[in-house]
Amino acid sequence: MTMHEFDERLSAYLDGKLSATEKSQVEEELRQNSDMQAALEQLTKLDQIARQSQIDMPADGYFDGLAERIDAKLARDSRPRRGLAILQPIMPKSRLIAILSSVAALFLIVVVVNQIWKPEAERFSVPKTIIVNPPQQPETSRHMETQPAIATEPVKSSDRKRKQEIPDSVLGKVVESDRTPVDVKDEEYKEPPVFPEPKKSDQTLAIPEASEARPAASTVDTLRQQLQPREKSAMMTIRTIDSPAFRGQGKPVADKQGTTLSDKPTSSPQSTSIQPQAEMGVSNANRNELPVRGVSIPLAIDSLQIAMPEMKLNKGKFAETFDAAAYEQRVQALLDSGKYVPVYFVAWDQGTRAKSTSRYDVEQGGLQNWYDSLSVMGAEQWNAENAYREAMRSRNNRLAEYITARLYIEHYLSSGDTRDVDLWRERLDEVRQWEQGARK
Amino acid sequence: MFLFVLMLAGMDDTPDGELIRRAKQGDRAAFGLLVRRYQRKVYALCFRLGGSHDVADDLTQEAFIKAFQAVGTFDESYPFGGWIARIAANNAFNYLNRQKFQLNGEESELALDQMAAADPDPQQMLTQQEIDKRYQQALAQLPPDYRIVFVLRMQEEMSYADIATTLKINEGTVMSRLHRARQKLMLALKDLLEP
Numbered sequence: 001m002t003m004h005e006f007d008e009r010l011s012a013y014l015d016g017k018l019s020a021t022e023k024s025q026v027e028e029e030l031r032q033n034s035d036m037q038a039a040l041e042q043l044t045k046l047d048q049i050a051r052q053s054q055i056d057m058p059a060d061g062y063f064d065g066l067a068e069r070i071d072a073k074l075a076r077d078s079r080p081r082r083g084l085a086i087l088q089p090i091m092p093k094s095r096l097i098a099i100l101s102s103v104a105a106l107f108l109i110v111v112v113v114n115q116i117w118k119p120e121a122e123r124f125s126v127p128k129t130i131i132v133n134p135p136q137q138p139e140t141s142r143h144m145e146t147q148p149a150i151a152t153e154p155v156k157s158s159d160r161k162r163k164q165e166i167p168d169s170v171l172g173k174v175v176e177s178d179r180t181p182v183d184v185k186d187e188e189y190k191e192p193p194v195f196p197e198p199k200k201s202d203q204t205l206a207i208p209e210a211s212e213a214r215p216a217a218s219t220v221d222t223l224r225q226q227l228q229p230r231e232k233s234a235m236m237t238i239r240t241i242d243s244p245a246f247r248g249q250g251k252p253v254a255d256k257q258g259t260t261l262s263d264k265p266t267s268s269p270q271s272t273s274i275q276p277q278a279e280m281g282v283s284n285a286n287r288n289e290l291p292v293r294g295v296s297i298p299l300a301i302d303s304l305q306i307a308m309p310e311m312k313l314n315k316g317k318f319a320e321t322f323d324a325a326a327y328e329q330r331v332q333a334l335l336d337s338g339k340y341v342p343v344y345f346v347a348w349d350q351g352t353r354a355k356s357t358s359r360y361d362v363e364q365g366g367l368q369n370w371y372d373s374l375s376v377m378g379a380e381q382w383n384a385e386n387a388y389r390e391a392m393r394s395r396n397n398r399l400a401e402y403i404t405a406r407l408y409i410e411h412y413l414s415s416g417d418t419r420d421v422d423l424w425r426e427r428l429d430e431v432r433q434w435e436q437g438a439r440k
Numbered sequence: 441m442f443l444f445v446l447m448l449a450g451m452d453d454t455p456d457g458e459l460i461r462r463a464k465q466g467d468r469a470a471f472g473l474l475v476r477r478y479q480r481k482v483y484a485l486c487f488r489l490g491g492s493h494d495v496a497d498d499l500t501q502e503a504f505i506k507a508f509q510a511v512g513t514f515d516e517s518y519p520f521g522g523w524i525a526r527i528a529a530n531n532a533f534n535y536l537n538r539q540k541f542q543l544n545g546e547e548s549e550l551a552l553d554q555m556a557a558a559d560p561d562p563q564q565m566l567t568q569q570e571i572d573k574r575y576q577q578a579l580a581q582l583p584p585d586y587r588i589v590f591v592l593r594m595q596e597e598m599s600y601a602d603i604a605t606t607l608k609i610n611e612g613t614v615m616s617r618l619h620r621a622r623q624k625l626m627l628a629l630k631d632l633l634e635p
């Protein structure tokens with residue numbers, strides 16, 4: 001036994017957590033095993049160092065002002081406030097914005113999941129790519145300050161006519177059906193912002209093999225290649241979409257000279273710098289000319305999707321109807337099949353709402369966080385992490401979520417690409433214990 | 441007025457229970473005295489868990505603000521020090537989990553290995569300050585799940601049951617994480633531990 005490969009019982013022995021029988025066993029072993037004795041001595045010394053350790057405390061000046069700073073935040077909190085300021089006393093603004101961006105991204109996913117939800121028969125027949133259309137601007141909203149924040153109408157997953165690029169044929173139908181030329185002069189019109197020259201690769205949103213409703217062998221690796229990741233490890237892509245359907249929302253707007261903006265030469269969609277609308281002189285009219293960005297996220301079909309009906313059944317009085325075995329079989333089958341589905345979200349580079357408020361920035365937050373997480377982790381770990389967290393905060397659907405978490409963690413551990421194996425094994429044990437408890 | 445009260449805080453001998461009762465009625469000055477009384481303890485805990493002054497500063501303030509918001513639910517028959525430590529630990533746990541979700545522990549593991557590989561001269565006599573520094577460095581490199589359990593056990597002297605309740609994990613997990621934390625720390629600090 002080396003000094004760091006000691007028995008877990010030794011740690012528990014030191015903490016007085018062994019039963020009388022176990023304790024006498026360990027003591028007997030200690031008498032006979034000098035290595036174990038050495039390990040115990042070192043363990044005791046480590047605890048001693050830990051307990052005696054002192055940290056470098058900040059100067060008194062820091063503590064003199066701490067209570068005052070806390071009180072100032074509490075005072076701000078006690079005043080009526082609006083908007084983000086409500087939460088600012090309890091966290092820094094930057095963190096607040098990051099959290100809200102994440103919530104916005106999650107909201108997008110929930111909306112899309114709801115939209116793509118299929119009946120039982122179609123549940124396993126998922127498309128490789130799900131495209132969320134831009135919101136259709138109501139005729140009466142052209143002069144309104146607000147526009148829908150997110151797209152809500154997906155192209156049906158069963159549509160087998162989609163093409164490899166953003167399919168003009170499909171989107172065109174939507175656009176054309178909604179297109180009503182408006183010959184109204186917009187008093188707020190200003191010159192559209194000047195965008196940098198376009199990159200050819202960003203001229204269109206290319207989604208490889210999107211015409212097939214279902215991939216023949218939809219493995220994660222295949223999808224990685226299909227997604228054309230920005231980095232080798234990236235699982236998610238953010239691209240600019242240069243499509244009249246998206247850009248103009250099917251509603252060309254006339255400028256002061258009576259020229260339809262959509263008829264002008266295409267401005268570059270490549271706008272990586274996100275600036276406040278006021279700085280860019282964006283009006284209701286030229287907002288429609290702004291490029292749209294999209295993000296593709298590979299999601300394992302997890303408790304948020306396939307599992308949803310079963311989980312709902314597992315609430316309250318319906319709990320007895322939950323068929324845990326069938327549910328487990330279903331989730332396991334999905335994992336085995338490797339059906340990671342790239343879900344495509346779109347968002348405008350610039351304001352989707354009133355001026356200077358609620359910009360939905362793909363580059364500076366929100367979906368970017370998902371991108372970062374997935375780039376680092378890869379889909380298996382990301383999904384295991386997600387399922388584990390869902391299980392940790394599980395309230396109403398405990399058994400379903402514990403089963404989901406267990407299966408995802410097992411899947412990740414067997415992926416051959418597991419980081420921090422010890423931690424994940426430990427989590428697996430933890431989830432198994434929760435599951436056993438929930439089954440009782 | 442509030443500042444004046446704070447200046448007197450060191451001399452104030454009002455029992456915690458009285459201050460808590462007043463804080464429950466919204467008396468921020470009374471709560472300020474509690475902050476003064478426990479700020480070093482909470483800061484030290486947050487520093488050990490967060491690993492830097494900036495993080496400790498944020499976490500300490502958040503812990504007290506959350507405590508004030510929840511003080512109405514506090515049972516005065518329990519010590520305030522233990523309660524605020526639990527709030528701080530729970531808050532730090534959530535913070536560390538968010539960090540871990542974004543980064544994962546790979547870098548930490550690497551740093552721990554490097555520390556072990558550095559293998560300083562065991563004959564070198566280290567001062568207590570140097571030992572503390574080495575320990576803090578090794579602690580900061582532990583995976584967050586292990587670090588928080590180890591700190592709550594060693595520095596806060598919490599029982600397994602209290603740690604389990606605070607972190608919403610079971611006692612078996614507490615035992616397992618403590619064991620792994622010790623394993624990793626013993627490896628990183630082996631030169632200090634060998635006879």
